[in-house]
Amino acid sequence: MRVLVVHNRYRGEQPSGENRVVDRETALLADAGHDVELFERRSDDIATMSPLAKAAVPLRVPWNPAVRVELAARIRAWRPDVVHVHNTFPLLSPSVLAACADERVPAVATLHNYTLVCPPGTLYRDGRVCTDCVGRAPLPSLLHGCYRGSRPATLPVAASVLANRGRWRSQVSRLLCISHAQRELLVRAGLPAGLLTVKHNFVPDVGARRRFPGEHVLYLGRLTEEKGVRLLMAAWDRLARDGGLGVPLVLAGSGPMEVEVAAWARGRSDVRYLGLRDAEECRELAAGAVAVAAPSTWLEAFGLVVVEAMAAGVPAVAAAHGAFPELVDDGVTGLLHRPGDAASLGESLLRITRDGERNRAMGLAARRRYERDFSPAAGLARLVAEYESVLDEARP
Structure with missing residues (x-):
């Protein structure tokens, strides 16, 4: 299979579980003989941008037309069987989904958090679990400045959630949830149950075993x-x-x-x-x-x-x-x-x-x-099964 992986890497100054998952999954597919290529942006690159380019970043969070054009060209050149989308914030945007639709290549997206229903993706505010934006317009997040404690910083993220809800429903063939708990909450929020399936993350077996009884x-x-x-x-x-x-x-x-x-x-x-x-x-x-x-x-x-x-x-x-x-x-x-x-x-x-x-x-x-x-073998089998299911559905 030919798989194009789309991911906006989080900043390198902090360990990112999501970056690790993407790297592990990409390596797992390649080791199993699949052709894998990456279409990436790195949040670390924002620091080296010109002042004008930095100022434009929030404007492109809901929609980045240049990324749509670039990804569509990449798809035409490489012709993947499936595009696997991970994080699109802040430099890619959901315009990557439109690029897949433009080229008629099925898109699969892994939902690593709750950003489809909560602008910061955490369901957490003021020291408590918060579901105020679940199933409704994300106005509470804007009111409370939930992203980085700032209303201006929250505005582009909330705008992206609101503007792209229909796109995540119509231009993605499968939304992969990483737990049943996540899937249940998203179904309650109004996402189509038939679009959501569960594929747990896997962890490599590095051979480290505990030294009982422990220290x-x-x-x-x-x-x-x-x-x-x-x-x-x-x-x-x-x-x-x-x-x-x-x-x-x-x-x-x-x-x-x-x-x-x-x-x-x-x-x-x-x-x-x-x-x-x-x-x-x-x-x-x-x-x-x-x-x-x-x-x-x-x-x-x-x-x-x-x-x-x-x-x-x-x-x-x-x-x-x-x-x-x-x-x-x-x-x-x-x-x-x-x-x-x-x-x-x-x-x-x-x-x-x-x-x-x-x-x-x-x-x-x-x-x-x-x-x-949760082993690599279990993770690979489930991931490939999802790809094959999506490709079967896409065939005439």
Whole structure:
């Protein structure tokens, strides 16, 4: 098969799970013998643009006519069987869908977040889950300045959501959701159920296995409130007052809460803050974990860190909302806690670290679940099946 992958890469200063997914999927297809080419833009390039070009970027978020022309020419020259669209913000725009329609090539799009119904794509505002724009015009997001806390910055994103709703319904052959939870919410928002299907992300098997019983509880990811970092800190302080767990909490990552987390960890023997670490170091940290904590307070559309822990045979403690309940079998491959509840999170961390035999059994079950549902072989089979289904439907 010939597959043209369309993606606007996120800025390189922060780790991007979406960039990793696109890179892994592209490599997986190529390794399986498919012809794959990339049509990309990079958000890092905005910094080197002229002042005039920078000023024009927001104007082209809803629609970039130059990209439509360029992509159509690329399709004519290479003639892919299918175009796979990932992120289009901010330099590509949904004009890529029109280019596919112009050249009569079926387009498949992976929905990595909730940008079709929520301008910032997070369903999160003021420290809580927010669905005010779901199923309606995104005026609340504009009122609250949901993108970067700014109404002017939110305006082009909200305009794109409103202007391109029909395009995502009519010019895409298949919308791939990365969890059943995401699909259910989008169906409730009014997207056609027949257009939406579920294809979970996969994780490479890098061979790292955990060193039982483990040396620490691990948080791995961006340091933001919506990822549950402040909730985790509160739960850990509660546990510390009661004598602690006997293993330290290790936090690896960076983000807006970096200074706060570093100050909280400073001088403590039960907490280690490591900052940003490369992929190999993160795999080693996972292999040495008793459990991985994923206490997100927003509705995660997937949860790569949980599946990466599964691949290493490590159980997870995760919030019981969003995609986590379909990734973590409560009591089997890990534990679920009440979302936003520090006491429930602390209790789950205590349970998963105190019972060694149960912890070992959960880790083994997590690895089996990974092999069945989230391995490269499973990911490739589902992706190719979706392409073939779309091509069958497109044939006269």
